[in-house]
Amino acid sequence: MANQAAERAGQLPPGEARYPDEPSTQDIISRDKVAAPGWVRSESYQFLGDEDISTDRYKDPDFAQREYDHLWTRTWQFACREENIPEVGDYYVYDIGRHSFIVTRVEDDKIQAYYNACLHRGTMLRAPGSEGYATEFKCPFHGWSWNIDGTNKNVLCDWDFPHVDRDKFTLPQVRVERLAGFVFINMDQDAPPLAEYLGPEFMAHLDAWKLENRYVHCHVSKVIPANWKLTMEAFMEAYHVIETHPQVAPSNADANSQYDIYGEHVNRFISSLGVVSPHLKGQVTEQDVVDQFTVGDASILGDADRTLAEGETARQRMADMMRVMFEQATNSDLSGVSDSELLDCFSYTVFPNTFLFAGISLPMVYRFRPVPDDHRKTIYEVLFLRPVPLDGECPETAECVHLDESQSFTEAEGMDPGFGEILDQDTENLFLQQRGIEASAKQGLTLGNYQEIRVRHFEQAVDRYVGGGA
Numbered sequence: 001m002a003n004q005a006a007e008r009a010g011q012l013p014p015g016e017a018r019y020p021d022e023p024s025t026q027d028i029i030s031r032d033k034v035a036a037p038g039w040v041r042s043e044s045y046q047f048l049g050d051e052d053i054s055t056d057r058y059k060d061p062d063f064a065q066r067e068y069d070h071l072w073t074r075t076w077q078f079a080c081r082e083e084n085i086p087e088v089g090d091y092y093v094y095d096i097g098r099h100s101f102i103v104t105r106v107e108d109d110k111i112q113a114y115y116n117a118c119l120h121r122g123t124m125l126r127a128p129g130s131e132g133y134a135t136e137f138k139c140p141f142h143g144w145s146w147n148i149d150g151t152n153k154n155v156l157c158d159w160d161f162p163h164v165d166r167d168k169f170t171l172p173q174v175r176v177e178r179l180a181g182f183v184f185i186n187m188d189q190d191a192p193p194l195a196e197y198l199g200p201e202f203m204a205h206l207d208a209w210k211l212e213n214r215y216v217h218c219h220v221s222k223v224i225p226a227n228w229k230l231t232m233e234a235f236m237e238a239y240h241v242i243e244t245h246p247q248v249a250p251s252n253a254d255a256n257s258q259y260d261i262y263g264e265h266v267n268r269f270i271s272s273l274g275v276v277s278p279h280l281k282g283q284v285t286e287q288d289v290v291d292q293f294t295v296g297d298a299s300i301l302g303d304a305d306r307t308l309a310e311g312e313t314a315r316q317r318m319a320d321m322m323r324v325m326f327e328q329a330t331n332s333d334l335s336g337v338s339d340s341e342l343l344d345c346f347s348y349t350v351f352p353n354t355f356l357f358a359g360i361s362l363p364m365v366y367r368f369r370p371v372p373d374d375h376r377k378t379i380y381e382v383l384f385l386r387p388v389p390l391d392g393e394c395p396e397t398a399e400c401v402h403l404d405e406s407q408s409f410t411e412a413e414g415m416d417p418g419f420g421e422i423l424d425q426d427t428e429n430l431f432l433q434q435r436g437i438e439a440s441a442k443q444g445l446t447l448g449n450y451q452e453i454r455v456r457h458f459e460q461a462v463d464r465y466v467g468g469g470a
């Protein structure tokens with residue numbers, strides 16, 4: 001308790017205390033056999049204040065409206081993956097609140113995004129959430145049509161529209177940028193370029209991951225009964241692991257996870273696996289950690305003897321097992337990949353509504369969008385991005401499985417049941433949290449200085465946009 005007491009006594013600056021007498025994430029990673037790259041080995045924490053976070057942001061419909069007016073209209077958002085629209089004419093409709101955009105491949109190496117609305121009397125040209133292939137975008141009402149490059153193709157009875165200059169009736173566009181296989185859109189013509197918005201440090205991290213060489217192996221969507229920000233924040237810290245996911249704690253260094261912030265729009269945690277939770281110190285042996293280790297298709301691990309040699313750590317054995325397992329499962333060469341990248345959870349928030357995970361064991365993307373007209377509900381999507389196999393044959397992009405609110409994540413095809421259980425645990429708390437915030441006498445959330453820094457950093461970004469700044 002020495003450093004906590006010191007912080008309370010004012011001897012340590014706020015935010016500097018860490019779980020006492022435990023190795024840090026960097027200490028754990030520094031002992032690995034296959035060394036981690038620079039983006040893993042860096043730290044970027046900053047104390048951002050300790051005042052409560054006001055809860056009107058989660059329960060006030062006016063706040064949600066201000067988000068639509070000032071936040072969603074001005075931020076870069078992950079609309080789809082490039083493999084969703086591989087051929088010229090392929091399109092994907094990205095919806096956010098009342099806004100809707102047709103993202104389409106116009107040329108082999110050119111993607112554009114149009115406001116999804118007819119320039120005659122406003123009908124949507126494609127249904128929300130739809131995707132497919134088009135040779136033209138034709139309105140289902142009176143049949144006006146546009147070429148896939150957005151130029152007007154046909155105005156029915158154009159003799160009746162002498163006031164319409166068809167050369168000017170091109171579909172209005174939003175900005176598009178492509179990065180690491182992701183297609184981003186931004187409604188704000190004055191927003192900074194995506195690389196500037198994300199910042200140079202994160203761009204360097206992303207460059208190392210080569211997510212452009214992945215494909216969507218599994219895609220699941222579910223409506224969650226809580227505000228979109230609350231839903232995101234359920235995944236921003238490992239502080240909840242010991243209470244919410246007790247089955248994980250014996251092999252997760254939860255309370256000594258590392259938290260970092262990068263500029264205004266990106267933050268992360270690194271949570272190490274193969275290391276016992278500090279909360280369970282003395283209760284679980286290294287051998288226990290290896291013995292209870294199962295992930296994915298357990299049969300791939302075979303019946304190999306798991307007895308640890310003298311001095312061998314559970315973490316090292318798990319890294320070695322994971323390397324073999326994932327090489328076989330994905331037909332890829334992981335010999336140059338560090339133990340940390342194989343084992344650990346690297347969770348990055350890309351403001352406003354995307355999480356990217358860099359590791360091999362949890363190669364995920366999360367996307368969170370408010371349900372239109374209901375600020376208490378969120379569309380939560382989980383995508384697993386697997387490396388493209390060595391033979392270069394890229395499997396089909398997975399179709400999205402839509403779960404209804406009562407279904408378990410374990411029911412989704414392609415979802416590892418153990419991981420589905422974790423997502424169920426995460427999301428089952430959210431109904432109670434949303435309703436508890438509304439029922440509470442207390443009008444603010446009280447956050448830990450270190451372990452909940454991502455929540456504060458994220459909400460400060462929300463405030464900058466909603467307050468009209470940014």
Ligand code: FES
Pocket residue numbers: 118119120121122123139140141142143144
């Ligand atoms: S509303 Fe689209 S053609 Fe009339």
Ligand SMILES: [Fe+2]
Pocket residue numbers: 234235240241244245422426
């Ligand atoms: Fe969790």
